[in-house]
Amino acid sequence: MPLKSWLENLSSPTLMRAGQALLAQQAVSMLACDTEQCQARVQDGQHSYLVTLAEQSTCECGTDNQGGCAHMAATALAWLQHSAAGLTTQRKASKTASAQASAGPLRARLEQHSSAELAQLLDTLCQRSREVSQQVTLWLERRGQAPAALKAALSQMLGRAHFRDYQATKRYVASLEPMLDALHELLAEGQAASAAELADWAQQRLIKVLENADDSGGYLGELMGELSTLLATACEQGGMPTPALVKLLAKRCLEDEWGLYTPERFAAALGPQGLQALAEVVHQAWAKQPSYPPGSPGRQGYRGESLDSVMVELAQLIGNPDWEIAALSRDSRCGYQCLRAAQAMHAAGRVRAAIAWLEQGIRHYPDDTRQHVCLARWYWDDGLEQEAQGLLWTHFEQRPTLERFQLLRQYSGANWPHWRAQCEALLSAQQAYGHSVLIECLLDDDGLDATLPRVRAEWLNASFLEELATRCMADHPAQAIRWLGDLLAQAQETASNPAYHDVVRLLRKLQTLLPEAEFAQRLADLRQTYHRRRNLMLLLNQAF
Template sequence: MLRELISRDMKKLAGAVYHVRGTTYFEQGLVKLIDENDSDIIACVAGTYDYEVRLWQEDDELMYECSCPVGQDGDFCKHCVATGLALLAKRAGKKQHSAMDDIRNYLETLEVDALMGIITHACKHDKRLRERLLLVARGRGNSKSAVKAWKDALNRATVTRGFIDYHEMHSFAAGIQEIIDGLGDWVSGGRAAQAIDLAEYAASKVEKLIGECDDSNGELGDLLDSIGQIHLAACRVARPDPEALAGRLLRHELGDELNTFTDAAARYADVLGEKGLAEYRRLAELEWKKIQPLSPGSSQSGRWDGNRYRITRIMETLAKQSGNVEELVAVKSRDLSLAWHFLEIAEIYRDAKNGEMAFEWAQRGLTAFPVKTDSRLRDFLIEEYLRRGAGEKATHLAWMQFKENPHLDNYIKLNDVTTKLDNWPTWRDKALAYLRNKIARAFAERGKFRFGGVEAPDQSPLVEILLWEKNVEAAWQEAQSGTCHEKLWIKLAELRAKEYPQDAITVYRRQIARLVQQTNNHSYGEAIELLKKIKPLMIRVSGASSVSDYLAELRVIFKVKRNFMKMLDQLR
C-alpha cells in the first residue's frame, strides 16, 4: 500500500531539511488533493508558485515527481513531503472527494458536442495533449500516412532550438516518451513490421540529441531502453528475414553511441534463429579480424577505440552463447594490456573447473605486471598460494600490497593471510612501523614546500586501523598527536562519549562549527544531528544551562546563516 511506503521511506528520501519544510507546508494547509487511489495520489501544493505533486507505488518502491525546480532535479522535495503527510493524516480506507471526482461527474452530464468543445479547447493550450491526439487522428489511415504522421510527431518532439538544460530535460524527454509509447500500440495493432523501422528511426533521432541537452539524469538512456523493447517486441511479432535482421542489428551495435541494440545475439536469439545467428557471426568475425592484439606494455590509447570495445563485446557474447571456453579465452586474449584482463581469463578457467590453467594465467599476469598490479589479481593468487601450501608466497604478495597502499583494507588482508600462518604479531609490528614511518616521511616532505609552518601529520590510516582493532584509546592518542579525517573524529567522539564525555563535546563542537561554515543546507542538517548528540553530553558534564548557553553562542556566531537559524528553531 502507498500509505505504508510513505511511512517507511519518506523521511529517508527527503532528508532532514526538506522534511522539516514539508511538515510546515502541510501544517499550514497548503496541500489540495486532485486525485487519489490505493497506489497513486496527485495533489497541488501552494508555494512560491502552485506545484503539482504525484506519489505512486511501483512494486515495493515509493515513486515521486513534482513540477518544482527541486523536484525536476529528482529530489524528494518539501512539496512531496507535504503531500505524503496529507495522505497519512487521512483516515485509512476513507477516500476523500477530490477535484477529479467533480470533473468526472460534470463530464458525464455533457453531450458529445460539448465534450468535443472542451477537448479541442484544451488542445490549443496543451501541446502534449494536442500531439497525442493528432498522432492518433492522423494514424487512422493507411500505413504510409500513419508512418509519416508518426515520424512528423517524433521530429517535432525532438526539435531542441538551443541547448536543453537540466531543468528543462525532464519535460522534454516526457514529450518524446509519449510519442514512443504510441509506437508500442503498433506492435499489437497489425503494424509490427512498420514499428521495427520506426523504432530504428527513433533510436537514431534520440542518439543525435547527445550534446544538445543535459542528460545528467539519464533520460536519453530511458528513452532508448523503451525503443529497444518495442523493437524486440515488434521483431517477435513481424518475424523479419533473419539474415537481413542480423545485418541491421550488427550495424546498429557497431555504429550507435548509446548501445540501444547491445547484446543483440543474445537478446534476439529467438528471432534470429540458427540461420540469422550464423549470418550475424559471419559478419562479426569479418569485423573482428580488423582488431589488432594488445600485449602488456601496449599503449592504452588503442583500448579506448569505440569500435574495438563494441566488437569485443559482440565476440564475447557469441563465445558465451557457444559455451566454448577456449573461444572466450581467445577473445579475451586479444587485449592483454591490463593485469585485470589476465585475471578475467583466470576466472573463466576457474569457473570452468580448470584450476591449473586458472593458476597459470594469474601467474602470467603477475609476471607481466609485477609492480603496482591490479589488487584483485594479487588477491586471486594469494588465495591460490594458501590453498597450495605456499604460505611464504602468499605473505609476500599481501605485504607488497600493503606497502604499495598502506590502508585498512590491505592491513586486513595481511592480517587474514598471516593469521592463517600463525605469524600475525610479527607482521603487525612490521606493518605499523612501516605505516608510521611513511606518515612521518610524507609530513616531512610536505614541510619542505609550505611557507610559515606545516599542519600536523595525517594519522588517518593509523587511526582507522586501530579502530578496526577496537583499540579506541590508542586510536585517540594517534589522532591527538596529529590529525585525521573529519568522519574519524566523529567516530572517535561517539566511542569516547560514554567514558570521556568532555572529549566528545570538544570534537562535536569543532565539527559543528566546521559544518555550519560550509554554508549549505546538507551541512546544516549534519550539524543539527551532531547537536542532538552533544546536548545530553553537555547536560551530563555541565548541566542544562550549558546547552542553552551553547545554542545562544551559535546564534550569535552564525546569525547570518538564516537557514541554519530556522533549523535551530526546530531543534527539540
C-alpha cells in the first residue's frame, strides 16, 4: 500500500507529532480513500490545504521537502485510522456471523448433556489449553463479583511483557478479547468505577507489552485504542471523580507516547473546569522546559516535543491562545515549528507579531518553502506586493526549482515579465547546471513549441531528455527520433541489466515513430553488434 509505505518511510518525528496534533484537532476531512490513494482537506490555522497521498504525493501548503509535511502525515494517519476502523468492523461482523452460524447446532447438542458432564468437559479443556483456562477463570471471577479476584484473572490473561513477533502479537491480541468483553459488561451494569480502574491498569500493562512486541499489523494498538475509549466512556459515566481524573491524566498524558491519554479524548469526561485544571497542572510542568528561539543550536528533543503537543492541545480546548502560541514557539529549531507558531499568532489576530516571527524563521531556515509561501500570502493580503515578490525571488535565487518559479509567478501580477527575465538570466548564467531547470520553467510558462528552440540536449540529464522526447512524439516526431536515438546510443554502450531494460524501452518508443523497414534494420544491426550480450538478446527476443 503506497500510503502505508509513505508513513513507514517518514523519517521526521517532528512531522509525525505535528500530524498527530492535527488529527487530534479533527482537522482532517477525508474526501476520497481506497487501498492505493487518499485525498483529504486539512485545516491548519486559518488555512485549508488539499492533500493527495499516492505514488506522487502533493500538498497545497507548497512544501518541496521530499520527506513530506505535517498535513501529509495527518492525512496518512487518518487513512490508517479509516482502514483500521473498516477492518475492525469486518472482523467483528465476521466473528459474530461465524459464532451465530456455529452456536445453534452445537448449543442444542450440549444442552442434551448434564451439568456434571459439561463441567468435566470444560475442566479437561482448561487442562489442555492455557488460553481456555484463562477465559474460564475470568468468566468465573466476573460472576463472583470479587474485584481483587477479577483483577488477578485479568493479570493472568495479560501475562508478562516479553518479545512477541508479528504472529505471536496477533494471537495475543485475539486472546484478550474476553478482557474487553468483561470490562464492557462492568460498564453496562453500572460499575463505571471498577471499569475505569481496571481499564487504566490494563492499559499500563499493555504499554509495556507494546514496547517489546512487533505490532506492525496494528492489532495491539487497535485494542489499546478501544481500551482508551472504554476508559473515557467509564469516566464520562462517573467512574472517576473529576479531581482524580485530572490527577491521573496529568501523570499519564505527560508520559504518553502512543496517543492513548490525549486531553481531547477525555474532554467530555473532564468538562470545562476539569480541562482548565488539567491545563494548569500541565502548564506548570511545561513551563520548566528551556526555550529555543529560531536559530538555536541542536535538535528538537522528543520528550519536550511531546509535552509541547499536549500543551497545544489543552490550550486549544480551553481557548487560551497565549498558551498555544507559547507552546508552539518554545522550541523553534526547525522551519516548520516557526511556521506553526506564526500561524497561531496570525489566527489570534497578532498579524505583525506573526509576520516578524516568520521573517525570523526564514532568516534561519531559508530552505523551508512553506514559510515563504505563508509569508508571501500575508504580505500580499496586507498590500505589500513588492515585499511578497522580493521574498519569493530571493527564495528562487537561493535554490532555483520549478515549484519556486511557479510561486514567484503566482504573486508577481503585472510584474511577471520583469521577474521572469530575472529567472531566465539567473539560470542562463549557470549554463549546464541550470539548463534543466530553465527548460522546465519555460515549458511550464510557454509550452512545448516555444521552448524547443532553447533546448540544448547535451546539458540535460538522460531521464529529462527522454521525458522531453516523449512529449515531442505526437507533434515533433523528427525531434523525438533524434533524441531517442542519442539516448539509445548511450544506453547500448553500457553492459548491465538496467541499461538493457533502457534499450528495450527506448526501442519501443522508436518503433511507434519509425517506418517498419527502418526499425527492423535498426533492430537487426543492434542484434548483430551486441550478439554476445545474452541478457540483452533475451530481452529483445521477448519484446520484439
